[in-house]
Amino acid sequence: MRIGPALDAVLRTTTIYDLRAAGAQDAIVVGAGAAGGLAALLLAEAGLRVLVLDAGWRQSAQRSWVRRATATITRTLADPATLRLLPPKAVPLGKIALRSVGLLRQPIQSRCSVWGRMPEAFVDDRDCPYATPPDQPFVWIRARTLGGRVGLPGHGRQYYRLSSSDLAPRDGLSAPWPLEPGELDPWYSMVERRLKLAGAMDDVPWQPDSHLSRELEPSLNQFAVMAAIGARWPHSRPMLTRFAAPLDALEGAALTGRLRCREGAVVRQIDVDRSGRVRGVVWFDQQSGTDVRACAPLVFLCASALESTRILSLSRSSKAVQGLGAQSDALGRYLMDHIVVTGLLLKHI
Template sequence: MTLKRVIRQTTIESVEGAGHFDAIVVGSGASGGLAAYKMTKAGMRVLVLDAGLVPPLWQRPVSRTLNGLVKLVSNPIALQYLPARVTWKAREWLKLAGRHRQAVQSTCYAWEGLPDGFVDDLDNPYETPDEQSFNWIRTHNIGGRMVVPGHGRQYLRHSESDFSPSDSASPDWPVTLAEMAPWYEEVERLLQLSGQANGSEWVPDSLISNDISPGPAQRAIMHAIQEKWPEARPMLGRFADPLDSMAMAAETGQLACRTGAMAARLLVSGGQRAQGVEFYDKRERRRAKAHAPIVFLCASSFETTRLLLNSRQDGALRQTGAPDGPLGRYIMDHVSVKAEGLMPDRGMARADFDIGNCIYLPRFDLCSATARGTKRGFGVRLYRVPGPGERSYFTAVSDAEMLPNADNRLTIGDQRDRWGIPTLRIDYRLGRDEQYQMRDQ
């Protein structure tokens, strides 16, 4: 059975049927889709609730038309034939127009690739303290952020130093690299990763299905990097197309999927056992309930926290998230810096283009003797997208990890979204270490 057919057949009546499902999964992104696939493959009847539902053209004619134009001018194929000045100017103007309903989402570099996949900021508000803004980027769509064009598609394992940081700024993870290794391998086998095994102490080797070598242009770039920074250890990224786990789950015949379902709160028994989920159904324009003895919360970290906090406020969860407890605290974001520009192709064949086939520089911070940021450092990814003529768009992206801080937290704010669900207040700021980290990057 196809996923489209599953979605068509998952009516509100079938969702509300008592005792119909073995498990409910909230969210259909990388984790939710894989959870659904694993359980349906084992013979369990699974319901996936996903918030995504693109409004019809007649309901949002301006935004739907605008979003179509945005996707057109940002398409990698179009970039090869349109003059660079034309595409940059068109994207700039269209992004400006998109701010009417997506003022926050349109600030994301990947927004242009799938505007309809990102939330409508007017329908999905949130609060921040005065003079302390935070851009909450979020998608509501089958597949989550992984299927957004422009996603880097990198799948790198954490190292032992990630699981057990030596800086004592946070406790060790409750699992080790050795314990995670078989789970990494299972996912990597499904993904069919392309890349190389490098023996890096910072990026443990993965299960590689398609062993590839750097092309001539990549070798030249790697050589130039090592000439300038001898301590650098450039490597190819490890990449794959997004795993279509929801379609794989649909093929088992055990999947139900309701789109346009905004999870509002957990249904919990008197013994604090999950019994299901209450959600707002965008099609029926009313609240509904789905029941199952197992519930997987696989929305984004912020959305999952909102669901738990709202469940606590409604009295469903008595012990989770006490006022002085950890729920909602220690929120962390990437400390990211990006540089991009249009440069000569340097001999790279256009037929070789794959957005995931990038160069990665692990722990590039170690190449600087003056780095003052966190001891956890940062890496750099170098991407290339074919441009007009004999030139390409090159992008360097550096991501670093924040340190946990209890004052960076999520609470339930005073606003409600379009569907009457209480929204988040995000209290977040960069600390001194993160500010030093940004300067290092």
Template sequence: MPTAQFDAMVIGSGASGSFAARELTAQGLKVVLLEAGPEIGPKDFDAQRKIRQSDINLWQRAKATLTGQGVQARAAYFDMRMRHLFVNDREHPYTTPPDAPFVWIRGRQAGGRTHTFGRALLRWTDDDFRMRSRAGTGEDWPVAYDEIVPYYEEVERSLGIYGRVDDVPTQPDSVYSHEALLTDAEQQFKADLEGRWPDRRVITWRYIGPEPTRILHPLREAMASGNLTIRYNTIAHKVLTDETTGRAIGAEVLDRLTGTCSTIAASAVVLCASPIESIRLMLNSASARHPNGLGNSSGLLGRYFMDQLPCIATGTYPKAKGAAPADTAPPDPFYGPSGGIFVPRFVGEGGKAASDFNFQGSIGRYPTGRSGDARLSFFGFGIMQPDADNRITIDPRTKDAWGIPVPHIRCKMGEADKATLTRQLDTLTEMVEGTGGELEFVGSPLGLVEKGRGAYPEADPISRFLFRRMFTKTMVMGAAIHEAGGARMGETPEASVLNRWNQSWDVPNLLVTDASAFPTSGVAGTTLTIMALTLRACRHLAAELRS
């Protein structure tokens, strides 16, 4: 074994990598953080750049497609000012089965996808951690909500969450540093919905405000510790292991700009590259000691890959007029205002979840059309059942711009998933129309249903026609951008890839702390749970390394 240059190596600088670097450096360890993309900062967020766009944003997406970002341009929030925060799909190809399209939205730069996610941070509950799949293939998590609460609280205090106490058992409150507010239209919708269906609650977003430095607080702490070395433009090609002990000893890396190959040695490795990338790296790290991929003695590496079941709806809320922001966070000219409402899983007997989906939206926050009625929009997220046939494998026939074999992604809805998504769509329609709202369209991977005036009624006819044609290519699995699974945590090495501390059963000094560790998909965003599990896992690793 070569002499370790560092106590720990963290691969990826996004949501999990930032907290991994903070925790390990705070424990006095010398850490190297590998980021495959460039360093970025305030100069890369030019709020003055004006780009003509519409609700559909069609021409920006078309231009991005022609210049190599055809997949990334399908993200719901994509615009040309942000295109440098998404990868070029020609340089980063992947493959899918013909009958199971998947949109893989990703970014390679300092901070990863923390620059493009909605900034919403929600806790999970034991409705997630202790829920076995009704299909009989799922596993409970090896951890419970009470074990994660202290780490949730620590992350929330570190980031400064906007929210308010709502006291809804299916969506536990966070530790709030700032108050979040509802618009007048959202308050009216809340009164209408809760008055008609007492089990359905409306709460504010729980989210983080803008970060002027464009570096999350935990990573800034790690950088200030004196214990962190950051290697930008450094692509981890293979995690290296000692053939005698089987333990991780570092990584073989490629320089993104020159293609030069080198090695970096470390006493432990923490994968934080996002689910598909971390699994791809483990599969590409096969060796004589680990012939089927790193940490794959169970044969489960890559299996049980999931996203959440997505749907979208827009329309108007005639009970309110105009638009008025209610964001209490400081303004961010690059991103615009944040905030909105959630309808968490419905509250059943004993406070248990009585539905398999939740909804995130806003009412009265954005400019109205000619009628002056408040605009409404909702995204829905449903539980996807774990399925061993949904998996990440390596496609050896296709390589990226650096010669690395790419992932093959299969993420296909089963019959139970289609039934959940149908209930999700019916419930969203029922809630909006039952409170006096008027829908224009509701869409999901099951298709597009136009109602009333139809989708984007004030757009030009060509844009509306092309929107209808492109919808089935855009609203497919992956559109939720909450992918998870593939390196699941569990109680035994036969039924999982990682133990309860996010450690590989086969390689104890290899941790995987992004959402690939998740045994179930959940319905809330994955980011807060990723951060909390990373904090917990790295604190445990630091104690082991010290001993």
């Protein structure tokens, strides 16, 4: 994500001493990704003083020289231009060297297809370990950077609406969402206008049409691929992507003068009072190496699906012994996140 002058000034001037003061902010947003950035922008535009907390941290050159050096080596080895300069027999050795660099500190994150292009955006697996059952391994890819995964190289930046079949599945296995058909449409339209979404009106039942700022027509190559898919699978309905460039939401929020943003803030729990009412957030501050508590009557949890679940599970009190939301039996279940699917389909056309 682009850090403009207004956001840069906010990052430099946001200190934990100011944040600890009672009444210092009206709302706290956890996570500075696509959802958190837009939430901060809308709240700031509405006149609220907003504090954004994000676990990503741009360390100083003195403290991160090893990480920077490793990232530079990794990007060099992953650059196709570098591989083209190597003799053909040396290319496998270059790839082995790239994998070896990843195994030093990021054995899990280096499995991501775009890790080599921006390794510093991913967590350090040695510092951030996790455990899974032996018979249920799970590769947890975590990006900690302002803007979230939208800022990663190769991210599709695609945006689609959920259909009625998504919200009320008829497979007999999935529980319906507590939403009425069309209930999200005004919110979808608001976000799509902000993003200036580009795409096409496809008129397919499983993918509701979006509010488009720019309609696209398929190129000759795209048309040929879509025609080939239709010929091979007559009941299919190929459609164009719906995409948008990243929104500079935090820069816009900073320009209102009502934003503060703290990097390196690994949120531990949502703080609640004796009645169970939310009153703030507790986080480990990587910059100072201390635990910090900030108060606000509104908290927006916009971390990733698993990170948000972790935070809610640790947010325990006498009113929520197993964590906030645990009494609904939904905490830790029905998680929704991005998946990556390679274009193997084209090989069969």
